[in-house]
Amino acid sequence: MMDDIQILIVDYGSQYTLVIGRTLRELGVRGIILPVKKADKWLKHNTPKAVILSGSNWSVHNDGAPGLPKMLDITGKKYLILGICYGMQLLAHKLRGVVEKPFLHREYGPAEVSVNKKHPLFKNVKEKTKVWASHGDTVIALPKGFISIAKSKGIAAMSNKNNRVLGIQFHPEVIDTTEGKKILQNFLTLSKCDKDWNPINLIHQIQKEVLEVVKNKSNVILGFSGGVDSTTLARILSPVLGKRLICVAIDTGGFRENELIELKENAKNAGVKKLIVISAAVEFIKNISKTIDGEEKRKKFRVVYQRIFEKQIKKHNADFIVQGTLATDIIESGKIGQSVMIKTHHNVGLAWKVKDLHPFRNLFKYEVRELARALNLPKSVYERNPFPGPGLYLRVVGTPVSKEKIKLVQEADKTVTDIIKKYGLTKNISQLIVALLGVNSVGVKGDERVYGHSLAIRAVQTADFMTVKGYYFPEKIVNEIISALTKHKNIVRVFFDMTPKPPATTEFE
Missing domain, CATH: 3.30.300.10 (GMP Synthetase; Chain A, domain 3)
Incomplete structure (x- = not known):
């Protein structure tokens, strides 16, 4: 899946890093997301068409703040560079501009930016455009050879004179930046990127990736909830794994009404050849009812969840467990780059005795829905509302379950x-x-x-x-x-x- 990658996204731990990759895919271009050290190694052997530096919860002035990959061509001669939020601040800081934390120019949430419409990064963008900002630090003096190409209360975007090194203080990847996709498309055009991504290709890539790891003989356990993620994943893997794919569903006692009936129907729609349903409501309620703290409930849910799956793994002599974990789950669990943990997810970061596979780890919910459509799954699957793994246990709030x-x-x-x-x-x-x-x-x-x-x-x-x-x-x-x-x-x-x-x-x- 890493062949001929056109865009490298350097991950500094922003909650929005994977959203950059998602938006590029929406525009038809593949990208690879790597933390700084891995990006450095990747650049030793690869030359992309462009590099994007993500946002971060760091300040460039913090001790231990992540820097630029050592192999990055900061001149922009080999490839275009776009710094977003922290990425812009880091570029300015390393190129001897001035980055400070001015009290009057901290932006969190919606903002309005005035852009230089003559600059190719803002082609067909309104002169005054609505954006999403989230920063405490700000570039207050540009590096030598750079110009300001957008302003809010201060410098909102910058470019070197040949438009090869660019910086944006706001987040074009977030849907609340109304013309963000135009801005990123302009960047792709400047980078001369070709369209190379579509759902059918991704389905084949996932199948190939899993088969390369699983080989020909191993049994694979799939955590099946009947939701769009696990149903779509089962539909992708069923044709290539056949009876070796064992779908395990747990009736936790936290289902919505008629959820179990829908789960079995969706397994049938996904072509699942072996579905096992474990009834464990008593065990879950007993464990979770001991606390009213949301994070503790998630952790207690994980304990029972893992214990049940470990039994099934042993029973069926499986060498792998595969789950429909999404990019959002990984971000909120703090497992991408150095992203700050927001909440624990029941299927992220567990120490399994077998290999743990997450084929959807770089995808978002809407992308999985597109895969489900491409696979001709029923509308009831790809339009289904999300439902958390711990289910209704998370919807009894501030009182014992x-x-x-x-x-x-x-x-x-x-x-x-x-x-x-x-x-x-x-x-x-x-x-x-x-x-x-x-x-x-x-x-x-x-x-x-x-x-x-x-x-x-x-x-x-x-x-x-x-x-x-x-x-x-x-x-x-x-x-x-x-x-x-x-x-x-x-x-x-x-x-x-x-x-x-x-x-x-x-x-x-």
């Missing part, structure tokens, strides 16, 4: 989902979360005082789950949801959460 509380959330989730389907809103919502909050309060039902539960409804819209926007339900639907949910004798309040990501994550826990 119990079988009764899980049942209440199951019923509430189905109620809200049915209303959304009734009004044809499913296509507008990327993910729906219905959670029970550990906030009991006083209410009145039938002229009697009651003391009951509160529910939170959170619907979001997103392309990649790296950033999300809250979905605002029409008032009529809000009222219908509240009315339907509060008919339950133990529910007295319903809250709606539209907080974007960042600062909130998609799930409450």
